[in-house]
Amino acid sequence: MNLSVNIGGLALKNPVIAASGTFGYGEEYVKAGDIRWFGAVCIKGTTLAPRAGNPPPRTCETPSGLLNSIGLENPGAKLVIEHKLPWLAQFDVPVIANISADSREEFSELAGMFAQSPYVSALEVNVSCPNVKAGGIAFGTSPDMCYEATRAVRKAWEGPLIVKLTPNVTDIKAIAKAAVEAGADALSLINTLVGLAIDIHTMKPVLGNVTGGLSGPAIKPVALRCVWEVAQAVPVPVIGMGGIRSAQDALEFIMAGAGAVAVGTGLLIDPEVPRKVTQGIREYCEARGIEAVRELVGAARR
């Protein structure tokens, strides 16, 4: 049974990826889970300058979902490249660097910095963070801006280039096409939906930052629809995510057209999700005589 997949030049031994922002840079994760069950890991969204993040409370549980307003807390690209990535390299799992910026120039500078690191297997351009004021999601809401950001990174980075899209748009296919035209080798979808929670006792929004990003099982149907729409609109592979906790969830994304999947909120609840998902996919395939998980990609549209 062959679990390997190739996502725009990035070869993975299995299709399960740690989603950005739910794995940190791995230091804490390895104390609780076994990183080797991942086909690849994606680091926390990293910016040029360090960012302190948003004021607390930063998380709030909703029905089958999680609202977060972390606000891209990270120590900045320099520290990540010098300290976090060399350490993470010891585990022999491909590392995807998720980058976020406020301008084209910054995207280009960041990409150039990561291009110098021998420890990065792919770049994921985050044009979809709902939790930072400037930049972030703005790049992901117009095809032109998405093109610009992708283009800037493409020029400074030769390896596999993934663009991560937001579902908070009228036509995700148009944004996807712009990213591919600008040189994206693969697309990640979806980032979180913008949401809000109110505390009726304090009569205030729960999150310190008022709005946050909704993730988890609640958004799975929306994520599957985005994957379904985008996978048939572009010629590059899609990494599907949004609410994956089990092999069944992962298989739904793969059948909808995802070439690989990422687990975000699921990791927060259970560090062993990657093992469970990978083993479960294997069992499903073996029970049906399916020899390679690749055969299942897009199966629901055939």
Next chain:
Amino acid sequence: MNLSVNIGGLALKNPVIAASGTFGYGEEYVKAGDIRWFGAVCIKGTTLAPRAGNPPPRTCETPSGLLNSIGLENPGAKLVIEHKLPWLAQFDVPVIANISADSREEFSELAGMFAQSPYVSALEVNVSCPNVKAGGIAFGTSPDMCYEATRAVRKAWEGPLIVKLTPNVTDIKAIAKAAVEAGADALSLINTLVGLAIDIHTMKPVLGNVTGGLSGPAIKPVALRCVWEVAQAVPVPVIGMGGIRSAQDALEFIMAGAGAVAVGTGLLIDPEVPRKVTQGIREYCEARGIEAVRELVGAARR
């Protein structure tokens, strides 16, 4: 304790409305629940010609959510006006007619027909149904088209005019403003999010129509965020909906800025939700010495 509210000229004895499509035309509801607990009821989305709806399966449960692809099954405006509305009038609860159309002309014709009925207290223009190919949601995804549809109805209908918006857009505020410019007296939000479910055993989409509309508690954070954004962007009242099952849910919407709320999926699960919500709102207010529910509208942004 005063529960009454006024939504763009429509006076309601309490702020709880039956959402369109989850109450039919009332005939079945009255066998299971007590319609008098509603401040108003909104009938199933009605079109000029009768519609058979989409092929089954039409519903699918998702984590804390429901996907539906009913496809506006309805007997057509003529039958509704001649038979359904006169019957519904006996209960003395204001009736909101939810109308859907493929063109401006059709919207205008529909509005004109309902204007002849003595039994309609308000019109709700549905520019947000994700389950029909032509028209439907298309009108709700561009400010210009939303303006056109609203304008067409406004010319043919003098009473309270509500426009129901879709969350499947990049900037819901822009659409909301267009509707208000075109003469909307109030806005309803949100309609369902477009979603998809896959059955990994059959390897096919679950719904006969492939995609469907996601409703229920899963979408509450997105709905609250839409209400929050729109209520501060427009000068007209907003009817909030999306996942309301309890008084707490309803109060969250009211504090986020909704002048009234509607219950959709909640009614499918429990016909007594309107009573529970109304009583719960009253208890909350009484315990805090709040004399009118109106005082709570937008409380979370003060």
Next chain:
Amino acid sequence: MSAKQIHDVDAVIISLTNIRGNLYTMSLRAPAIAETAKPMQFVNIALGDLSDPLLRRPFSLSGIYPDSGVIGITWAVVGRGTQIMARWQAGESVRVLGPLGNGLDIDELDTSQGLLLVAGGTGLAPMIPLVSRALAKDAEVHIFYGARSADDLLDMGGGCRVHLATEDGSIGFKGLVTGLLEAFLDGGALGDGKPTVISCGPRPMLSAVKRICRRHRLPLLVSLEERMACGYGVCQGCAVPSARGGYHRVCTEGPVFWADRLDQGECTR
């Protein structure tokens, strides 16, 4: 002037039994429902107050006891909801909406030529109250009942002629119940009798029964299942294609339909 016919009751579980394997049955105190329910009606059961699972689950009434105010349901564990129910215990109370659906009024049914019931798996459950009311009317009742294996069979009351079939042959005829039915009818066991046939079970079984009944010119009622959201007629979620175009709602116009009112292909899904 209350038009209420459907009640949402807090029903106390009187008993809950694991029949065997994944089959369970429970009886509930629900006088408002027991007093008015007809055979082949169903109830919609809430799984709790949380929002996952969100929807209620529909189950046919396998017991209707108006005098004691008790109803029964019988189910197979097939997913999350039915699994949660299997863990309930006597004494707990659950929220039950019903009675739902058209059901069958035994007095409006021509039983003069007898009834011929065809059930597959848990499709037997709704037949149980029907059988006892038919027997009370002195109707002759044949029941064809099929399951995968002896372990998957539900118990029936006595008094009717039982024809069992199991796919693995562990009891009765080895094969599909429709094979048994076909052999019975082809063998002329009924002479010129034209009993009404009532069938409940998986869609492929219903299709086969429909074909057999058409050949033998027997009137056929089928009880259908479809994914339901509300179960009481407000959402149009449970559509099945009608013979005349358009759709019927299984929860309101059904679950029992004259087979010829349904679209030709309908029983095959």
Next chain:
Amino acid sequence: MSAKQIHDVDAVIISLTNIRGNLYTMSLRAPAIAETAKPMQFVNIALGDLSDPLLRRPFSLSGIYPDSGVIGITWAVVGRGTQIMARWQAGESVRVLGPLGNGLDIDELDTSQGLLLVAGGTGLAPMIPLVSRALAKDAEVHIFYGARSADDLLDMGGGCRVHLATEDGSIGFKGLVTGLLEAFLDGGALGDGKPTVISCGPRPMLSAVKRICRRHRLPLLVSLEERMACGYGVCQGCAVPSARGGYHRVCTEGPVFWADRLDQGECTR
């Protein structure tokens, strides 16, 4: 080369008791956690496999018994999750992730001048293992413990000097525990002693303790609670403002912090 220090175990519930009112305690078989856990660490408990409620819930260890492989937690029912837990029964098994957080290593703590513990409500729970380890080191332990009423008090082991306060005066000092603490310190009961103060409870209480300790120049450790998503350091969800700008994670850098490492206003929320 496994770096695993945090274990996700299927822990069998050995006993679960309703102490009184909305207070519960349970002991769990979790050897992997019991063997390495330090006082003031916590665990993150899964509420089931469904997705509502979605997240695990964090609880301090109120019992750590490495020899028998048992841990204890003690909780107040305040919402849906803690309500679900109250319905669990001995014999069931639950998923427990831990040990989590920094905790306090009694050997690294200067106990020569004694310990002065200040707890509010369920904030006493994490103090229990600390007290027994401190007593084993022959430290002198004062414990100031406040609750709304006698009914809200948890039981403590013996061996330390207990100062009780209840808001309704139903037992001990009538008023806030911080009032009792202030009177004690102002009264010079400790002479020149400078015990380390360790406090756990509601934020307003921690703020008052911080103010009192600053005035009396006592070193203060506080144990904080914050909404958590992961509980093991990967999401940055549990931020509290640091004295030097930026944030600490309660689940990883905490829950125990030297009060002066936290932003001034921090204990007030």
